[in-house]
Amino acid sequence: MNELLAHFKQLTPTGYLFWILAFVTVLSAIVVVTARNPIHSVLALIATFFCLSGHYVLLNAQFLAAVNIIVYAGAIMVLFLFTIMFLNLRKEDEESKTSLAKIAAVIVGGTLMVLMLGIFKAAQVGSYNAIAFDAKTGLVENLGMVLYGDYLLPFELASVLFLVAMVGAVMLGKREAGDRHF
């Protein structure tokens, strides 16, 4: 306990920010899982994404933070919310959670937790060189240079993947001759 207090006493403002942010992140992530109402769950997930963006800002990766907000919080979660509103899951649907499903969930979750604990215990925590560290690594200019220089092929392949997904979505959504017009 005293060690913990001593640790908190010598923290910088950024350190305090990190702890507060980490606490809120974990709290909202727990709410995502435990919330009974799916809408509350989605809203908690949005809050989690915000906190993650906060962590990116603390790491001076502003571009990643902004893109995380735009893509996840701004687009994907809106679609989530949209779908859930359409499904009207307002009444708590307890029937679908049979005891078999609960047991299976406990086993899978427990295995995952054991696995994670084992991995984190075995893994070496990476070290960093404070002198050689470049604070501008996460800024958009450097990120662009890396993406379009060292990782050009994976980057382009990923964009081709998106294109294929887009064309597939259009094909699925296309109305065939004779289909009902809504």
Next chain:
Amino acid sequence: MDLTVLITKAIIILVIFGITLLIATYSTYAERKVAGFLQDRLGPNRAGPWGLLQPIADAGKMFFKEDFIPAQASKWLFILGPCLAMLTALMSSAVIPFGDSIRFGQYEIPVQGIEINIGMLYIFGVVSLGVYGIMVGGWASNNKFSLLGAIRAASQNISYEIALGMSIIAILMMTGSLSVRAIVEQQAEVGFFGWGVFTQPLGFVIFLVCAFAECNRTPFDLPECETELVGGYHTEYSSMKLGFYLFAEYINMFVSSAVIASLYFGGYHYPFAAQAHEALTNALGANTGHNVATAIGTVLFFGKIFFFIFFFMWVRWTLPRFRYDQLMNLGWKSLIPLSILNVIVTGAGLLFNFNYATWAIVAVMVVLAVMSAAKAPKGAVAMQKA
């Protein structure tokens, strides 16, 4: 030194916050005056001279109305909705440069909330969050009309965000920076014909249309379409919660006008700005002259903003509302392909160091429009006669 910077930043942010609220307040008054002018009536003229106290009277009325929460509504989300709408509306004005800088002794203070190198992404991120206020509020009301309004708002915002982002990308390609200040300064370097509206005419039109859709303004105000949805997402709201929703719309209007003015109309830059700056510094000394030049730029920037706010109102009282399928067709089948074409042509132009390449698309579009108008059978395009 650190504390001085912090205090000046705090003051600037507070001032910008106050100005945003003040302008939004008087936008409600201006809207009614403009509506009155366009419909050949007087508009509000009872409260104070020329009705100038009308917004304050309205706010007073809003505060004293019964603050009602429906019994079946999800209470906290019902309260959260308008708060989110207001929060996201107010956040984006932080990165807009309202002027060059103020020199004060050895300090040089930029007239801007915060200068970050991802300014445009920040604005885009905040804009994409704007829909949550409407969605959460609409869903929490537990009313079918509200829910429909919320769903319309969500699908409309998502659809138009794509074209909006694409039109911004063309601008970013030309400037090579995400900072709003850098974009403004780059336009200022070239001079009057370097303004975004001259280098990106098509991008400007797409951005403007998308801004209307993102602000839920007529002709795209389907989320609150009263002929179909009673009041849309704010059917169940009353008192200041409703006030927040309405107010957020005006703040959004102000912010998008400011973004349009800084991306496409040179921000605080004006023709012969460099000459004026030089003359002023020669006449009044380095610091005072610079500050006066900044003040002129800021005033002109606000002039541009007011013009666009007026433009928003002008369109609202001129055009009828779109139908929902028309809205989606316009967004997905016209604006997105056009904005992609705009990006490609801009890139091709930049390859040859030519900044005005997108005028080619505009020219082709005008020719096509004229041809289709000429081909159409007589009377098909003409106005219906009573």
